[in-house]
Amino acid sequence: MEARRLFQQILSAVDYCHRHMVVHRDLKPENVLLDAQMNAKIADFGLSNMMSDGEFLRTSCGSPNYAAPEVISGRLYAGPEVDIWSCGVILYALLCGTLPFDDEHVPTLFKKIRGGVFYIPEYLNRSVATLLMHMLQVDPLKRATIKDIREHEWFKQDLPSYLFPEDPSYDANVIDDEAVKEVCEKFECTESEVMNSLYSGDPQDQLAVAYHLIIDNRRIMNQASEFYLASSPPTGSFMDDSTMHIPPGLKPHPERMPPLIADSPKARCPLDALNTTKPKSLAVKKAKWHLGIRSQSKPYDIMAEVYRAMKQLDFEWKVVNAYHLRVRRRNPVTGNYVKMSLQLYLVDNRSYLLDFKSIDESHVLKALNICGRGPAVENAMAAWKTRHLVLSSCLRPLDGSYSLEEKVQVTSVTF
Numbered sequence: 282m283e284a285r286r287l288f289q290q291i292l293s294a295v296d297y298c299h300r301h302m303v304v305h306r307d308l309k310p311e312n313v314l315l316d317a318q319m320n321a322k323i324a325d326f327g328l329s330n331m332m333s334d335g336e337f338l339r340t341s342c343g344s345p346n347y348a349a350p351e352v353i354s355g356r357l358y359a360g361p362e363v364d365i366w367s368c369g370v371i372l373y374a375l376l377c378g379t380l381p382f383d384d385e386h387v388p389t390l391f392k393k394i395r396g397g398v399f400y401i402p403e404y405l406n407r408s409v410a411t412l413l414m415h416m417l418q419v420d421p422l423k424r425a426t427i428k429d430i431r432e433h434e435w436f437k438q439d440l441p442s443y444l445f446p447e448d449p450s451y452d453a454n455v456i457d458d459e460a461v462k463e464v465c466e467k468f469e470c471t472e473s474e475v476m477n478s479l480y481s482g483d484p485q486d487q488l489a490v491a492y493h494l495i496i497d498n499r500r501i502m503n504q505a506s507e508f509y510l511a512s513s514p515p516t517g518s519f520m521d522d523s524t525m526h527i528p529p530g531l532k533p534h535p536e537r538m539p540p541l542i543a544d545s546p547k548a549r550c551p552l553d554a555l556n557t558t559k560p561k562s563l564a565v566k567k568a569k570w571h572l573g574i575r576s577q578s579k580p581y582d583i584m585a586e587v588y589r590a591m592k593q594l595d596f597e598w599k600v601v602n603a604y605h606l607r608v609r610r611r612n613p614v615t616g617n618y619v620k621m622s623l624q625l626y627l628v629d630n631r632s633y634l635l636d637f638k639s640i641d642e643s644h645v646l647k648a649l650n651i652c653g654r655g656p657a658v659e660n661a662m663a664a665w666k667t668r669h670l671v672l673s674s675c676l677r678p679l680d681g682s683y684s685l686e687e688k689v690q691v692t693s694v695t696f
Contacts, residue, residue: 282439284372284375284376285435285436285438285439286439287313287321287375288368288371288372288375288436289436289440289441289444290320290321290444291308291313291321291323291368291371292368292427292430292431292436292444293444293445294321294322294323295308295323295364295365295368295427296427296445298323298329298364299332299360299361299364299427302331302332302333303326303329303330303331303332304329304330304331304332304338304360304361304363304364305323305326305328305329305364305367306328306329306330306338306340306342306343306352306360306363306364307325307327307328307329307342307343307344307347307367308323308343308347308364308367308368308371309343309344309346309347309367309370309371310371310374311325312324312325313371328342328343330360332359332360332361334638335622335638335639335640337357337358337359338357338358338359338360339355339356339357339358341353341355343363343367345387345390345391345394346370346380346382346383346390347366347367347370347371348363348366348367348394349362349363349366349367349394349421350366350394350395350397350419351363351421353391353394353395354395358421361426361427362421362424365416365424365425365426365427365430366416366417366424368416368430369381369413369416369417369425370382370417372409372412372413372416373399373413373417376405376409376413377402377405381399381400381413381417382394382399395419396419397417397418397419399417401413401414406435408433408434408435409435411433412425412430412433412435412436415429415433416430431445456476456479457492457495457496460492460495460496460499461475461476461492463495464488464491464492464495467491468487468488468491470488474488475488475492478492479492573626573634573635573636573637574634574635575628575632575633575634575635576632576633576634576635577631577632577633578633580604580625580633581603583625583633583635584603584604584625587606587623587635591608594610595610596608596609596610597609597610604624604625605622605623605624605625606622606623606624607620607621607622607623607640608620608621608622608623609621620639620640621637621638621639621640622637622638622639622640623635623636623637623638624636624638
């Protein structure tokens, strides 16, 4: 089936971009080129962007018919999930010859996209119909990932092995002496300690994680030239099978959609203690994970407590805005600085969340910023994507329009 063959190649290219921390943001048939062998190549990276750990994208860009609900609504998004939505629209167009969401009136089109209801022709195979519905989920948390698509029965049929090759260079049983020495230098430990961590089988051991990150990063660097020297895949026979807002003084981008202005919520609850959840019994229960610290206090009261705590703990900080800080504290033992970013997010009309993000520039975090294959990076990237999707789908950052320095005596530094 020709549609499946092309879609398999498109998804392989998108997966390659995401593993190298690139999100396209303008996937559509017009940006998919075909070579002499009718093999697909993705083009036009003019609206693409680099993804960074803990950072969100918010630009409403791309073609309206192929844009995800969170993009046209002006919400935060991590990146990969919006490309998956566009791939779903492309797959629908390949199979049906029409678009799932289409209307000449843009506000009506946006309403259809946000509703996520589209017609599925009766002639479509039930298997591919379930794949389309999974890819075109309005909720990005429920939307299919590349891993989900790769494991789908319809997608796996007649899938060429070269599109998603296994990495033969990685062998967990072979210890890299140079990587062990690098871990020893960075963590000031002995080789025996590193070896014990590797053989312990604990995936959370910091020495083992650092070792695998170094190995993954080295392999990624060795393969980086493929990004620029990529050639066509092997030839062969595959044919068998809502108010718009534009900042004053700025002209609108021809392919960017101005975000909708959201109403400013007002906190109505009195000051509550941060993170008041306590265990009810000593019985072992399934742990609940929470991002940051939640509170129903007023935002300026939350930030006032943050300033007081930072001053008491001898932190230094730089104000990005009233609800976003870059902070650091000097380690009295090593003399190094530990750096973090603190940002207050709006959960709903009454709740706020204070998010903590490390901005340490060590080699370990640099390795995480380069997505690749391997056990350490894949586990870290899975957690990173989950955090991004939760924050981007449920929260939005507060933009500070006033200063808190009048309420609390603070000392701001530049670093």
